[in-house]
Amino acid sequence: MSTSAQDSLARPLLVEGGRTYASLTDLVAGLVERKPPRWWLPAFLASGALATVGVAMAAYLISTGVGVWGLNEPVGWAFDITNFVFWIGIGHAGTLISAILFLFRQKWRTSINRFAEAMTLFAVVCAGMFPLIHMGRVWLFWYLVPLPNANAIYPNFRSALMWDVVAVSTYGTVSLLFWYVGLIPDLATIRDRTSGLRQKIYGFFALGWRGSARHWREYEVAYLLLAGLATPLVLSVHTIVSFDFATAILPGWHTTIFPPYFVAGAVFSGFAMVLTLMIPARELYGLKDVVTLHHLENMSKILMATGLMVGYAYGVEQFVTWYGGNDFEKYTFRNRAFGPYAWAYWTMVSCNVLSPQVFWFKWFRRTPWAMFAVSIFVNIGMWFERFVIIVTSLHRDYLPSSWGMFIPTWVDVAQLAGSFGIFLTLFLLFLRFVPMVALSEVKGVLHEQLEHAHAEPPPHPASRRKEARS
C-alpha cells in the first residue's frame, strides 16, 4: 500500500554515512587533535577583540559610575537586566537537552547535548556578569552572600534578587558538573590517542578513567542522578528570574503566568541559539553524519512548540488584561503595542510568534539556511521580549508625572556587543579543545543502530502481518 507513509513512520537513523565506531572517533577526536581549520584563528581574534571591548566597557563603568549607561529614573533597569535574562534564557536549552530529553528517552539528543551544555555554561558566565556590573561597586558583591560578619550585614532573603544569586549559582554549578561528568570518557579517549604534554593534560582531566565495567556503572548512575537534579533546575532558574518582575506590583510585571511563560521563553531562546551555532558548526566541521537533518528537524519542532507556548502567554496576558478591566494594566498593554516602544513590541511579536510558524512546513524544517534565518529572528525577538517587559512597564507606570523614556548610550550597546564577544570566544575555545560531540553517548546510539541492522529487517509488525495474510 503506502510505502512512503511507512518510510515516514520508520525511526530515522541517528548516525548516517555508514559510520563505524572507529570512524566516529576519528571524526570527533580528530577535530581536537589536528590543527584547527583555517577560519578558526581569525574568528577567535575577532571575537577576542569584541570580548576585550566588553571588558573595557565594564572597566569604564566601574571606574566612572553607572551613569555611563542610559539608566535613570524611572527606568532603573534596562539593557543590563535585559541582557541578564537573555543570556540566562539561552542557557536553558543545554539543560533541557541533557536532562529532560534524557529522561524522555530522546536518543537524538546525544549528538547535540555536549554542544548545548557548553553553550549553557558560557551563557551563564555572560548572564552573571551583568548584575555585577550593574552594582557599580562590584567589590560589595559579598553583601549578597550570607556571611556572618561583625557589621551585621546580611542579605535580604525576602528579595527575589537574592534568590537569583542562589538559583543562578546552583544552576551554573550543576550544569558544570553535568557537562564535566559527561566529558570524562571522551577526555580519556583523547588521552589514549595523543602523547606528550597533551596526553598529560587530557589525562589529568580524565580522572583516571579506564572504561572498566565498574567505571561505566558509576558513570551511568551519576549521569542519571545529575539529570534528575538538573530537571527541576530547568524550571526553577527562570521561574525565579520571572519572580524578579512578578513579585513587584507593577502593571505588566505582576501576573501569575510569568513563571511557566518565562521557562518556555528560555527554552525557546536557547534552542534558537543552539541552531544558530550548530548549523554553521556542522557545516564547517563536517559533522553532517552525526548532526543530521533529522536532528535539525527535531530542534526546529521544539523551537516551534516553545514559540507557540510563548505566543499563548502573550495572548493570555492580552486577553486577561482586557477581561480584567484594570485601567493601569490596560494602559500598560496598550502602551506596549502602540506607545513609543511599539516598534520593539512588534519586533518581538513578529520574531517570536510569526517567524517560527514557517516550521509547519517540512521544507523549512529540513533546510539549514532557512532554519538558521529563523533562529536569528528568534534570538532577536527574545532579546526584545525582555526589553519590552522591562522597559515598557517601568517607563510609564501609575503616575504620568513620573513617566520618562529610556535611551541607551553607546556604552550600553558596546557592553551588549562585548557580551557576545565573551560568549563566542569561550565557545571557540570549546570547539578547539574539547570534543564537541558526546562520543561515548553517540556510540551507544550507533550500537543500537548496528544491532538493529543485524536483526531481521522489517521494523513494522503491521507490514509483516500483511505479508503473512497475503
Added chain:
Amino acid sequence: MSHVDAPLNSDEVVLPAATLARAERICAAVMILAGAASVLGWILDATQFASSWLTAFCMVASLATGSLFFVMAHHVTGAGWSVVVRRLLENVTRTLPLLSLMFIPIALNLGRLYAWNDPARRLGDPSLAHRLLWLGPAFFTLRTLLYILIWSLFAQRLARWSSLQDETRDPALSTRMHNLSAPGLLVLAITTTLAAFDWLMSLRYAWISTIYGVLFWSGGFVGALALLILIAYALRSAGIPARMITAEHYHDLGKLLIGFTIFWTYISFSQYFLIWYGNLPEETAWYIARRVGGWNLVSWALPIGHFAIPFFALLRRSVKRNPRALAAIAAWLLAFHYIDLYWQAAPTFATQGPRPHWLDVATLATMFAASAFVFLRACRNRPLVPVGDPRLGESLAFKNL
C-alpha cells in the same frame, strides 16, 4: 525480532460480551439512581445542587480533555511506548460529547452559580458592565457548547482513523493523526484555558489569574493519567492479558504521574506565591476565602495529599512497576484531583467552610456512571489496543533501561 513472535490477537484484547453487558448494566443502574437523587436534590436545594454539579462537571471535563491531550501528544511526538494504552484514552475521549448534556443543568442555574449573572449586582457594581461583554449568559453558554463541539470533533476524528487503521493497517493514517494533532494541541490549549476561565475563574468575577488555564490543564492531566492507570488495572482483573500493558508501561505511566504531580504543584505554588507576595486585595481575596474555617484545612491538605504523599510514594522504582501499588496511588491522586476542584469551586457557595453534601456524591456518581457507560460502549466496538498501529510491536516490546 522476538516481539513479533507474540503479537496480540484481536480477540484477546476484547472484553467478553458478558462482562461488558454486566458492567454496562451496573453503570446504567448507578446513573439512574444517582441521577434521580440529583434531580431530587435540585428540587430540595438548588444552590447546593448547582455547586455540586459544577464541581463534578469540571471533574469529568478535565479528565476527558486531559485524555485528549495525551492522545494528541502521543501522535505529535510519534511516541512508541504508549501505543498500547492509546485506545483506552481514545475511549475516554468518546465521553466528550456527553458534556453538552451534562452542561444543561449548569446553563439552567447560571444565576445561582455566577454572581455576574445576578441582576442586583449588575446595578451595584459598575466594573461588571465591562465584564459582561464576555460573561453574558447567552455568550457563556454558546462558548461552552463550542468548546465541547471542538473537542468532540477532534476526539471523534482521531478515534475513527484509529479504528480504520485496525482494519486497513494503513500507516498513512498514523501520519494523518499526527498532522491533525499538531494544530489540535494548539486549539485544545486555547479552548481549555477559556473553559477554565469561564467555568471556575468567573465564579469570583473580580478575580483574575493568567496562569489559571495552565493550572486547570495540569490538574486534569494528572487526573487523566491516574484514570488511565486505574482503567488498565481494572482490565487486568477483567481478563485482558498482562502482556498488553506490562510493568514497563506501568513504570512509564508512573514516571509521568510523578512528573506531572510535581508540575501541578509548581503551577499551583506559582499562583499562590505571586499573589501572596504581591498582596493586592483584589487578588488575595480568592485565597483568603480559602482560609476561612475548615477551608484552611483543605488548603493545607492539598500540598500534602496532592503533592508530598504521592511524590514520596512514587519515587521508588518498585512502586511504579507494581500495578496494584500504582493503582492505589492513582486512586488517591484522582480523589485529590476532585478535592482540588472542590476547593476551587465550592468556597464560593460554602463561605464558612466545606460542607460535604450527599449531592456531591450523587452528582459525581451520575456523571461517572454516564461516562463509564459511554466508555464501555466504545470498548464494545473495537479491540482495546490499536491492533493496526505500525508501532504496536515497538510498544509491546518496550523496555525501560
